[in-house]
Amino acid sequence: MNSILKTITKLTALFSAAVVSGIIFTSSALAAGGTGPEVKRQEWSFGGFNGQYDKAQLQRGFGVYKEVCASCHGMKLLSYRNLMQKGGPEFSKEQALAIAKEATVIDGVDADGEPKERPGKLSDRFQGPFKNETEARSANNGAYPPDFSVLAKARTIHRHVPWYSEPYYWAYDMATAYEEKGSDYIYALLTGYGTAPKGVVMGDGMNYNKYFPGHQIAMAAPLSEDAVEYADGTPTTMDQHAKDVTAFMAWASEPHLNARKNLGKRVQIYLLILALLLFLAKKSVWARLKH
Amino acid sequence: MSDHSSSYVPSNGFTRWLDERLPIIRLMYDSFIVFPTPRNLNYLWTFGGILTFCLVAQIITGIVIAMHFVPHGDHAFASVEHLMRDVNWGDLIRYTHAVGASMFFAAAYIHLFRGLYYGSYKSPREIIWIFGVVILLLMIITAFMGYSLVWGQMSFWAVTVITNLFTAIPIVGEGITQWIWGGYSVGDPTLNRLFSLHYLFPFIIAALVGLHIWALHVVGSNNPTGVEVKSKTDTIPFFPFYVIKDGFMVVVFMLLFSWFVFYAPNYLGHSDNFIEANPLQTPPHIVPEWYFLPFYAILRAIPDKLFGVIAMVAAIVVLFVIPWLDTSKIKSVSKRPLFMPFFWLFVITCFALGYLGAKAPEGYFLLASQLFTAYYFIFFIIIMPVIGLIETPRKLPDSITEAVEGKSGKEGASS
Numbered sequence: 001m002n003s004i005l006k007t008i009t010k011l012t013a014l015f016s017a018a019v020v021s022g023i024i025f026t027s028s029a030l031a032a033g034g035t036g037p038e039v040k041r042q043e044w045s046f047g048g049f050n051g052q053y054d055k056a057q058l059q060r061g062f063g064v065y066k067e068v069c070a071s072c073h074g075m076k077l078l079s080y081r082n083l084m085q086k087g088g089p090e091f092s093k094e095q096a097l098a099i100a101k102e103a104t105v106i107d108g109v110d111a112d113g114e115p116k117e118r119p120g121k122l123s124d125r126f127q128g129p130f131k132n133e134t135e136a137r138s139a140n141n142g143a144y145p146p147d148f149s150v151l152a153k154a155r156t157i158h159r160h161v162p163w164y165s166e167p168y169y170w171a172y173d174m175a176t177a178y179e180e181k182g183s184d185y186i187y188a189l190l191t192g193y194g195t196a197p198k199g200v201v202m203g204d205g206m207n208y209n210k211y212f213p214g215h216q217i218a219m220a221a222p223l224s225e226d227a228v229e230y231a232d233g234t235p236t237t238m239d240q241h242a243k244d245v246t247a248f249m250a251w252a253s254e255p256h257l258n259a260r261k262n263l264g265k266r267v268q269i270y271l272l273i274l275a276l277l278l279f280l281a282k283k284s285v286w287a288r289l290k291h
Numbered sequence: 292m293s294d295h296s297s298s299y300v301p302s303n304g305f306t307r308w309l310d311e312r313l314p315i316i317r318l319m320y321d322s323f324i325v326f327p328t329p330r331n332l333n334y335l336w337t338f339g340g341i342l343t344f345c346l347v348a349q350i351i352t353g354i355v356i357a358m359h360f361v362p363h364g365d366h367a368f369a370s371v372e373h374l375m376r377d378v379n380w381g382d383l384i385r386y387t388h389a390v391g392a393s394m395f396f397a398a399a400y401i402h403l404f405r406g407l408y409y410g411s412y413k414s415p416r417e418i419i420w421i422f423g424v425v426i427l428l429l430m431i432i433t434a435f436m437g438y439s440l441v442w443g444q445m446s447f448w449a450v451t452v453i454t455n456l457f458t459a460i461p462i463v464g465e466g467i468t469q470w471i472w473g474g475y476s477v478g479d480p481t482l483n484r485l486f487s488l489h490y491l492f493p494f495i496i497a498a499l500v501g502l503h504i505w506a507l508h509v510v511g512s513n514n515p516t517g518v519e520v521k522s523k524t525d526t527i528p529f530f531p532f533y534v535i536k537d538g539f540m541v542v543v544f545m546l547l548f549s550w551f552v553f554y555a556p557n558y559l560g561h562s563d564n565f566i567e568a569n570p571l572q573t574p575p576h577i578v579p580e581w582y583f584l585p586f587y588a589i590l591r592a593i594p595d596k597l598f599g600v601i602a603m604v605a606a607i608v609v610l611f612v613i614p615w616l617d618t619s620k621i622k623s624v625s626k627r628p629l630f631m632p633f634f635w636l637f638v639i640t641c642f643a644l645g646y647l648g649a650k651a652p653e654g655y656f657l658l659a660s661q662l663f664t665a666y667y668f669i670f671f672i673i674i675m676p677v678i679g680l681i682e683t684p685r686k687l688p689d690s691i692t693e694a695v696e697g698k699s700g701k702e703g704a705s706s
Contacts, residue, residue: 048554049550049553049554049555077369077372077376082376149372150372150565151565153557153562153565154562154563154565154566155562156562163650166646167646173555173558174551174555174558177550177554177555177558178555178558179554179555179556179557179558181562182562213575253565254382255376256375256376256382260382260383260386260553260556261553261554263383263553264549264552264553264554265553267549267553268546268549268550268553271542271545271546271549272546274542275539275542275543275546278535278538278539278542279539281535281539282535282536282539285531285532285535286532286536289330289527289532
């Protein structure tokens with residue numbers, strides 16, 4: 001065993017030497033390849049292994065979505081009933097029904113064979129703002145506003161760290177259960193608008209965003225101070241709007257997170273006790289061999 | 292060990308009746324209760340049991356997922372989301388399956404490196420090893436097909452990239468690729484056959500695992516000293532000693548497994564796969580799941596498509612012949628001081644290739660992948676045969692019993 005350890009130590013030393021010499025070559029290459037400032041890890045109520053959604057925040061976030069985003073972005077995987085489900089915004093049945101009824105749903109045909117319209121029901125999926133992609137693009141200067149249903153999981157961030165320290169961050173992210181990279185990106189994007197630096201030529205109708213890949217985004221800055229009224233007295237800053245709507249999107253993409261993390265703790269405590277008992281049993285069984 | 296006579300005694304009328312007609316209880320009793328196992332197996336030997344758990348977990352969760360999955364380009368992505376959202380605990384079933392694939396490979400790679408380090412592929416265990424490599428190959432194909440079924444961007448483009456590799460075959464390449472696709476591009480027929488085969492292959496793997504264990508039980512387990520079992524004192528019965536040890540480690544493994552399932556289920560995946568497949572838009576970087584990265588690095592290290600594919604396939608095929616490439620009679624690397632640094636350099640190479648597989652193949656990253664790819668093959672084709680011939684191995688213990696009781700042997704005798 002000792003000889004293995006010695007060899008590992010030797011090789012590790014050799015490898016580190018190789019790594020250090022490699023840094024000199026690659027650090028300059030990396031600095032040139034960046035696509036904007038690094039997205040910072042935010043504190044989310046649902047972040048980490050202990051996180052849970054904040055009901056009030058999800059309700060506010062839904063408000064922002066409805067008032068601001070929903071005119072261009074659909075959420076086709078969600079149903080109105082989801083708004084009252086446990087672990088979500090938990091609107092009351094009356095509130096969810098009122099939201100559903102605002103939508104117009106095409107359902108079946110009338111006596112003449114023409115499509116029939118009716119107000120939305122709790123079981124209906126969220127009705128999108130556009131009939132199809134072509135209509136969406138035509139209304140948005142050729143850009144297609146992505147659906148929000150799983151967007152918070154469909155985006156990620158890239159750390160700007162030297163290549164040799166990447167394994168450390170992988171381990172760190174694993175150990176701290178960093179699953180909110182997409183949320184961090186969306187929050188950064190929503191608050192990352194500004195004027196283009198000198199020398200950057202912007203495309204027609206494009207907006208400068210320091211976090212968007214390529215920095216030219218078709219969507220104009222969607223949020224501003226006091227854009228949406230909050231019933232619960234939370235300050236209506238742009239930052240708060242961005243945080244709340246991002247949290248709502250995170251919930252939409254992972255609606256059972258609360259239950260999953262809660263169950264996880266019970267399962268792990270069970271497994272931990274079982275592992276301990278099995279270890280003791282193993283020790284006592286193997287002790288028989290010594291006699 | 293194949294010649295040990297069965298000590299099973301049926302305890303009642305029914306088992307006696309059954310034993311005369313189908314000695315299945317006798318088989319189980321001989322294989323998993325009294326089976327003589329070297330007494331010095333360390334914790335690395337528990338990964339066989341862990342892998343069995345992984346296979347069973349994948350099959351059970353997979354069967355449930357198949358009840359909700361729709362293998363159609365327009366519905367596959369939505370059906371997976373339906374499972375995640377609208378099926379009771381569907382998110383956990385799906386995450387257990389997805390994380391389970393990663394866990395399966397992690398355990399398989401540890402199992403494989405354990406076999407490499409302790410020379411478990413050497414005579415008389417060549418057949419066990421070969422079945423192991425076949426299982427690994429099928430695991431790779433199965434996992435790849437399973438990943439494609441999600442029909443996200445990364446699924447779709449991974450299928451496109453990998454099936455396109457067949458076009459590298461001269462003359463018939465194009466025809467074979469279209470035959471695999473079931474059309475002129477990756478589409479519904481492709482998704483359907485991937486689903487069909489993804490459901491079939493785990494059962495073939497299960498059958499091969501049966502053969503793997505059967506072959507193991509003919510010659511018996513290898514052990515850390517690499518000295519074969521010589522007497523009764525070298526072995527202990529599988530039950531209770533190894534059943535409890537394996538059981539303990541399976542639970543420890545489940546703790547790690549559950550960390551990912553419950554708290555970081557998407558950590559090991561790629562965010563692009565939450566974007567529905569779009570044949571008109573290529574993702575900026577197409578990267579496979581982590582467990583394929585070393586092979587992907589080898590594929591891309593070689594600038595020529597055909598030779599890249601040949602190298603990638605050879606990286607697995609070479610494993611089939613290592614029982615004959617390794618000229619050393621000594622099994623354990625711990626007894627081979629000259630070989631040992633080369634072995635650990637090989638382990639580092641595999642990690643490095645894994646890292647490089649996730650990077651764009653340009654500049655120093657490309658150069659590094661080429662160097663590590665070269666070493667990957669040099670290790671098997673040159674170092675293994677040559678060192679076995681020229682090295683002076685350390686002295687082996689006379690028996691497993693001596694190895695275990697060696698230092699404390701005298702005390703042991705007096706107590």
